[in-house]
Amino acid sequence: MVEIKDLYFTYPNYQTVLENITFSVPTGQIVAVLGANGAGKTTLLKLIAGLLVPDGDVKVRIDGKTPQKISGKIAFISEAGTYFNDLTPKTYGAFLQDFFPTFDKAYFDMLLDFFQLQERPMKKMSKGQKAKVEIAAGMAKRTPYIIMDEPFVGKDMFTRQDFMQALSGTLTGEETIFITTHEIREIENFVDRVIILKENHIAIDITLDVLRQEGKTIQELMKEVIGYEENSFYSLLDKTEDSI
Numbered sequence: 283m284v285e286i287k288d289l290y291f292t293y294p295n296y297q298t299v300l301e302n303i304t305f306s307v308p309t310g311q312i313v314a315v316l317g318a319n320g321a322g323k324t325t326l327l328k329l330i331a332g333l334l335v336p337d338g339d340v341k342v343r344i345d346g347k348t349p350q351k352i353s354g355k356i357a358f359i360s361e362a363g364t365y366f367n368d369l370t371p372k373t374y375g376a377f378l379q380d381f382f383p384t385f386d387k388a389y390f391d392m393l394l395d396f397f398q399l400q401e402r403p404m405k406k407m408s409k410g411q412k413a414k415v416e417i418a419a420g421m422a423k424r425t426p427y428i429i430m431d432e433p434f435v436g437k438d439m440f441t442r443q444d445f446m447q448a449l450s451g452t453l454t455g456e457e458t459i460f461i462t463t464h465e466i467r468e469i470e471n472f473v474d475r476v477i478i479l480k481e482n483h484i485a486i487d488i489t490l491d492v493l494r495q496e497g498k499t500i501q502e503l504m505k506e507v508i509g510y511e512e513n514s515f516y517s518l519l520d521k522t523e524d525s526i
């Protein structure tokens with residue numbers, strides 16, 4: 283279980299990014315953290331992963347401990363890509379296997395095949411290909427907590443949709459997952475709960491069951507809460523798809 287209470291965060295010499303954030307997430311729940319650019323999504327995910335430390339006392343508890351204390355149980359998957367540019371995907375996998383006791387090499391190899399990644403140094407790969415290696419590496423750590431920051435960046439639509447299917451099919455159901463993305467369509471059938479950040483606060487925290495009872499989609503909720511769709515990439519995308 284993840285528990286966050288009265289969380290505040292300010293970057294040094296910068297205005298407050300998060301204020302009064304309180305929520306808890308039971309084991310096995312998949313949570314989308316959404317919001318406009320700069321709303322604080324990545325910051326919140328980094329705080330949960332223990333990569334940033336909140337202002338004041340301990341405000342994030344995972345299974346009763348600080349994220350730093352249980353860092354081996356958390357996989358943080360981001361668009362940033364790999365730091366091991368000289369390695370090929372398979373040598374990177376061998377390295378991770380030595381490093382992480384829970385690393386599932388067969389699952390890693392399966393994901394590399396799925397993403398059709400060639401065996402070449404990662405410095406020679408595109409941004410999207412490197413991000414795919416990082417997704418495979420992060421997932422194959424088989425950690426109970428998975429934190430995905432914009433996992434779809436640099437991936438084409440076909441890969442995004444297939445990846446969500448592969449992901450759904452290979453999770454055990456015990457993983458607690460946080461995902462932030464602007465690709466709302468991809469997560470509509472994947473997440474259990476949506477938390478929308480706006481003006482440093484949680485604007486809404488709602489389960490998909492309740493949202494569906496209200497007869498709404500996540501896209502409609504985003505439009506309602508932060509007026510997302512008007513300027514959205516998706517309205518452009520829809521027009522582009524229609525014209526293909």
Ligand SMILES: Nc1ncnc2c1ncn2[C@@H]1O[C@H](COP(=O)(O)OP(=O)(O)OP(=O)(O)O)[C@@H](O)[C@H]1O
Nearest residue numbers: 293294296299317318319320321322323324325326
């Ligand atoms: N290292 C940093 N130092 C100072 N300010 C930062 C730093 N990282 C982020 N910020 C600021 O904190 C705010 C929240 O950033 P964050 O990256 O968490 O937003 P986000 O919701 O993930 O945005 P996006 O959708 O654009 O990725 C922004 O105003 C950003 O400029």
